[in-house]
Amino acid sequence: MSNNKNINQDSTEKISIGRRLSFLNSQITYLILVIIIVGIIATALNPNFLTLRNFFNIMQQVSVLGILTMCMSLLMISGGLDISIGNMAGLVAMIFAKMLIAGKGIPISVITVLAIALILGFINGLIIAKSKVTPLIITLGMNYVFLGVALIIGGGRPQTITGQFEFLGEAKIGPVPVSIIIYLLILLFAFFLRKNTKYGRRLNAIGGNTQAAFLSGINVDWHIISIYALSGLIVGLAGLVLVSRLGMVRADSGSDFALQALAAAIIGGITFEGGRGSLVGAFFGVLLLGILYNAMNIIGVNSYVQTIILGAIIVVATVVSNIGKMRR
Amino acid sequence: MNNILNRKEKILDVKNITKEFPGVKALSDFNFDLNKGEVHCLIGENGAGKSTFIKILSGAFKPTRGEIHINNEKHYYLTPHLARKIGIQTVYQEDVLVPQITAAENIFLGSEIDNQKFFINYKKIIEQAESLASQLGINIKVSEVYEKLSPPDQQFVKILKALAQKPQILILDEPTQAFNVKDIGLIIQMVKRISSEGVSVIYIAHNLDEIIQVADRVTVLRDGIKINTHDKTAENLSTSILAKEMVGRPVELFYKKKESSIGDFVFEVRGLKLKSFSKEINFKVREGEILGIAGLKGAGRSEIARAIFGALKKYRGKVFYKNKDITPSNPIKAVREGLALLTEDKKIDGLFMGMPVDQNVTIVGLDMLGKIFINFIKEKKLSIDYINKLNIKTPSLDKEVRFLSGGNQQKVVLAKWLFKGVNVLIVDEPTHGIDVNAKIEVYELFTQLAASGKSIIMISSEMPELISLSDRVIVIRNFEISKELIGDEITEENILAGFMGGM
Structure with a gap:
């Protein structure tokens, strides 16, 4: 026993370096490679692709999706999922537009809808934590509830607020659009929340093994409810960016986002098993989707064909990431 | 002894099998043979090469070197298909059956009787399964859904499934893991019966008493090298010799605990009722004491642990530490009060x-x-x-x-x-599935912890563990305390008597 080599301070140095670089795992490396390849092809076909202005353009286009992907990723890492975040963002945007149109003023409207979003997330979390029903089913149902409520509030008609609220979506600070700054701030926040806080570590543990977390004295229900509520708050922010960018909102303006966010998270290496995956990966997943859309537009690919290609990319990415797992 | 055994017809002869993985030699020049109708046990610590050998025989691994002679036919390697065709069936530790369908369907899943038509003839399958089971003297309800069977019954079903293929060689990989003495006895009986009908069995297990009961021969592996093969007809096998050969140095099967001073009673469970019909459970633990909890599986041992820890809500009872009521309503509170639960x-x-x-x-x-x-x-x-x-x-x-x-x-x-x-450590089967050396280390840790003033409640099925480590033992039978044993009273006989409820 005595000659067995245990860990000493020396090997710790290596460990800490290894951990710092651990986000550069194979999945992310592949993603960056694919992004570069797509970029090279797009630039060869149209030199306008590789410009700073186009890059900002892409980032701005994916900002709402990116923010929602952070919500989805945080939930998936905790062993959860929320299919309703798209329509939740739409509902929030709808309420906001109605309030502005009714002349309530921006500050009060912003605070109100963020509070509503927080409560909606809280409700999702409460039902999921207490009923122990799989989150997919619960949030699928809530998805329709949110859509229906948005339809009622909007009377089934689009609500236009052109020119009344452009700061989040269209304004720039220096050369950088505000929506990108918000997205990156949320990314940073989510990253630190997960890596550096006890709260994040416990979420990770719950996602990895709920039963062990429970028996380790972690307050599982509280963590689940609070992460859904926090996710709801961030969805509220995404809803505001959304309505600001569009200048109008329909009840189903957010409908496509939930599944796209799920796809981006999976492309980025977040798994359904929970406890695993990196938020940086999810960021690159979003970026890849954005670059593909943009490149196809610049090249002039038919929009119906674009839909097919995006669907296929999701399938390929998931299969590829699973091959990696099988080898492990 | 019957005729078959006396003839000693060799059906498997493995010569100089070597399996190398990058950087590791899992098996080196391993020789092993198997006679018709014998039970040949393979023992060794985790990582000794047992699993590698099984995987070579079942065709999952291709050996680096060596020959496998089966029925006097020479092979350099087997494929899963070939292994099955020759009649080698392996029952692995892991569950590979379908939990949601009946035992009988599982037994014949993928075999001829199942593939006959489009439709499944349930009646026929159940009849066949019943007759297979009764041939071996096993009494299980084959029409029951697999996941609802008890662990030993599930093990029987796995073995029956292998036997339904009419194998020449049956490989059992730790068939009794986590079983109590009585169930181990049932498996041993079954294996003896199988071998007496001419099937050769390769049997792997950690429990040496069990090995000695079931084996005709025992081969000891250590670090991929064969140490010895013992023949039970030629010599008296002893657990201490086998254990010594396994680890390469003398091992005290009964761990010798250092004496340490024990303080006053600090932890108390009062009025814990596990079933409406059962009596209340009351016990106390001293500072620095190791309290053993013995009992057969299903007697309520693990429920006690979980109930104390607040992980099971429905039970009544109070928990005290240093005369303060700390009854936890959930594990969050239990952890806050300094309780720890190491689950099975x-x-x-x-x-x-x-x-x-x-x-x-x-x-x-x-x-x-x-x-x-x-x-x-x-x-x-x-x-x-x-x-x-x-x-x-x-x-x-x-x-x-x-x-x-x-x-x-x-x-x-x-x-x-x-x-x-923590103040109080509740451990449920702390050495389940770990090798001899690791066990000793865990024992040493427990002893140190107790010496440092912690109270330990140790639930265990392993007699040597209970006897050598516990300062006191309570025996649980049918959700109640049936016996409390102190000091010299802690013997195998007394604990067994507690299981049975006698005396």
Whole structure:
């Protein structure tokens, strides 16, 4: 026993370096490679692709999706999922537009809808934590509830607020659009929340093994409810960016986002098993989707064909990431 | 002895089998033979090469060198298909059956009787399964859904499934893991019956008493090398000799506990009622004492542990520490009051397999690493302390726990609780599935912990463990305490008597 080599301070140095670089795992490396390849092809076909202005353009286009992907990723890492975040963002945007149109003023409207979003997330979390029903089913149902409520509030008609609220979506600070700054701030926040806080570590543990977390004295229900509520708050922010960018909102303006966010998270290496995956990966997943859309537009690919290609990319990415797992 | 055995017809003869993996020689020049109708046991510590050998015989691994002679036919390697065709059936530890369908359907899944038509003839399948079971003198309800069967019955079903293929050679990989004495006896009986009908059995197990009962011959493997083969007709087998050969140095099967001083009663369970019909359970534990809880599986041992810990809501009863009522309504409160629970199945409810070693160590005691943010430097430093203190072997702090051996995983669970700091440690089958050396290390840790004033409640099926480690033993039978044994009274006979409810 005595000659067995245990860990000493020396090997710790290596460990800490290894951990710092651990986000550069194979999945992310592949993603960056694919992004570069797509970029090279797009630039060869149209030199306008590789410009700073186009890059900002892409980032701005994916900002709402990116923010929602952070919500989805945080939930998936905790062993959860929320299919309703798209329509939740739409509902929030709808309420906001109605309030502005009714002349309530921006500050009060912003605070109100963020509070509503927080409560909606809280409700999702409460039902999921207490009923122990799989989150997919619960949030699928809530998805329709949110859509229906948005339809009622909007009377089934689009609500236009052109020119009344452009700061989040269209304004720039220096050369950088505000929506990108918000997205990156949320990314940073989510990253630190997960890596550096006890709260994040416990979420990770719950996602990895709920039963062990429970028996380790972690307050599982509280963590689940609070992460859904926090996710709801961030969805509220995404809803505001959304309505600001569009200048109008329909009840189903957010409908496509939930599944796209799920796809981006999976492309980025977040798994359904929970406890695993990196938020940086999810960021690159979003970026890849954005670059593909943009490149196809610049090249002039038919929009119906674009839909097919995006669907296929999701399938390929998931299969590829699973091959990696099988080898492990 | 019957005729078949006397003739000693060799049906399997493995010569100089070597299997190399990058950087490791899992088996080197291993020789092994098997006669018709004999039970040949294979023993060795975890990592000795037993599983590698089984996988070669079942066609999953291709050996690097060597020959496999089966029925005097020479093979250099087998494929899964060929192994099956020759009649080699392996029953693995892991469950490979379908939990939601009946035992009978599982038994014939994929065999001829199942593939006959489009439609399944349930009646026929159940009849066939029943006759197969009764041939072996087993009484199980084959029409029951598999997942509802007890663990021994599930094991019987797995063995019956293998036998339904009419094998020449049956390989059983730890068929009795986690079974109690009585169930082990049933499996041994069944194996003897199978071999008496001419099937040759390769039997792998950790429990040496069981090996000695079931074996005709025993081969000992250590680090991929054959140490010895014992023939039970030629010599008297003893567990101490086998154990010595397995680990390469004398091992005290009965761990010798250092005497330590025991304090006053500090922990008390009062009025715990597990079933409406059962009597209340009351017991106390002293500071620095190890209290053993013995009992057959299903007698209510694990329920006691979980009920004390607040993980099972429905039970009535109070828990006191130093005369203060600390009855936890959930594990969150139990942890806050200084209780710790090491569950029986660490993979399911003790470890975070996908998380690195250090994060597993610190997860319960995260509060020590900061108010909101985790101090990573402190985390690293403290978890290294515990890894060294508990002698946990891991290539790095970053290694995910699932890559560690069973013994080291168990030590990680222990580290998780010690890191947080506990007063009362409740352990359920602490050495289940770990090898002899790791067991001794765990025993030493428990002894040290007790000496440092912690109270330990140890639930165990292993007699040597209970007898050598416990200061006191309570025996649980039918959800009640049937006996309390102190000092010299703690003997195998007395504990068994408690199981049966006699005397």
